[in-house]
Amino acid sequence: MSSTVSYWILNSARNSIATLRGGQRLYTRCASNRDKSKWRLSAWGPATLKNSAPCGGFALQKAYRHTSTEEDFHLQLSPEQVNEVLRAGELAHKILDLINGVPNSVLQFESNQLAANSPVEDRRGVASCLQTNGLMFGIFDGHGGHACAQAVSERLFYYVAVSLMSQQTLEQMEGAMESMKPLLPILQWLKHPGDSIYKDVTSVHLDHLRVYWQELLDLHMEMGLNIEEALMYSFQRLDSDISLEIQVPLEDEMTRNLSLQVAFSGATACMAHVDGVHLHVANAGDCRAILGVQEDNGIWSCLPLTRDHNAWNPTELSRLKREHPESEDRTVIMDNRLLGVLMPCRAFGDVQLKWSKELQRSVLESGFDTEALNIYQFTPPHYYTPPYLTARPEVTYHRLRPQDKFLVLASDGLWDVLGNEDVVRLVVEHLAEAGRHKPDLAQRPANLGLMQSLLLQRKAQGLHAADQNAATRLIRYAIGSNEYGELEPERLTAMLTLPEDLARMYRDDITVTVVYFNSDSIDAYYKGS
Secondary structure, eight states: OOHHHHHHHHHHHHHHHHHHTTSSOOOOOOSSSSOOOSBOOGGGSOTTOSSOOOTTOEEEEOOOOOOOOGGGGGOOOOHHHHHHHHHTTOEEEEOOOEETTEEOSEEEEEEEEEOSSSSOOEEEEEEEESSSSOEEEEEEEEESSSHHHHHHHHHHHHHHHHHTOOHHHHHHHHHHHHTTOOOOOOEEEOOOTTOOOOGGGHHHHHHHHHHHHHHHHHTTOTTOOOHHHHHHHHHHHHHHHHHHHTTSOOSOHHHHHHHHHHHHSEEEEEEEEEETTEEEEEEESSOEEEEEEEOTTSOEEEEEOOOOOSTTOHHHHHHHHHTSOGGGTTTSEETTEETTTBSOSBOEEOGGGTSOHHHHHHHHTSSOOTTTTTEEEEOOSOOOSOOOOBOOOEEEEEEOOTTEEEEEEEOHHHHTTSOHHHHHHHHHHHHHHHHHHHHHHHHSOOOHHHHHHHHHHHHHHTOOOOOSSHHHHHHHHHHHBOTTSOBOHHHHHHHHHSOHHHHTTTOOOEEEEEEEEOHHHHHHHHHHO
């Protein structure tokens, strides 16, 4: 394609302006054939409800967005500006820690994020456990707002880390709280400077984390939970706390309002815990994790570590039917969505698909200004036997081998447009390019004349400077490739030029983390054992 497709993208967006000019409207269908939104309300009438709702309705966030005008489409991005936009969310870090004198099995990671929603609803997290061994990587894909994804990205790793602590460490933690002394450090975060945090409510979250470790102390387990148990319990316990926090009286209005927004928005989550050669991945929803594997003969392959929890997963469909009466077999999934409204079948938050109608009504009528909080209510039909949604993860264990070269975790914005094999191929190409460029620079004389010549050649050929971050390369190809997998600069520019109120109709938030493994360290582990 070339200019033809980019013209179609922008022209189609222009034609959508008149439709969307109604103002306070929740988008439910994109101009292309694929519905990008995870929540869909249009099956039960126009999504323009503001103050009124069916009796006993559920709460969802309303959408208030700037409506584009024709002038918004005159913006053109230069190749340099395209790179600036694509690389703004880059994060990379080399892991230098030694474990028992052996280099860490994780060599480094590279991450990036590109927003389609405004504000972005995806979140990511990377942290090392300071009281136990292990690195944690997480991707959190929010829907119905960013509040739940933000909360889960900040809190889940703490629940996992506490679950892994020994009885002695937990006793030290509790003793510090009782004597009002500083706590032992739990996590060391590796964050992008632009990552946000709910600073004003961390004390409330710490109180609930403390209740959790007190319950773990009561179990009198000397060594703590194993990692599979820790992941399983942490996902479900955090989701339970999110649900309970809005049901108990809170004096602080800001914390109370935020708790409501967290509970009534939602987030899928995929996280990995790496400790030596032990890799565990926990997934709830439609984020995904895959391994890039290089066999001894040099052939690359993909090893999926998660399964998407949606209507296209037969196992997930069977689970849902088992958990509800036979009379609901035809209504639990409609139009490939849970109850016809939600794409993923597992998620944090989304209490409107977990609570009874009576509980929802009781909470929402307990003094919240739902209008000010950008929330309105609706009820899907066939809501008979909640909960329909769970945050219980599927946990996968993989023992790392020297041939396991990298791990890719990403939100569904990437997987919607790139297949598993495509992602592995692009990361391998990135590694190959990085390997080729280094000797090139060493062999040629580094003088200004040569550098200017190379820059002019690139400019003349319309080439972008090679991405230094594999996650950026994946995002670039995700939004800029044609149907043959070829990168087309015109399409890439067109997708990045779309105004924020229309971008979500053509692409989703994309968040990617690529984790590179240290094959020598993994090999040394096996030789040592």
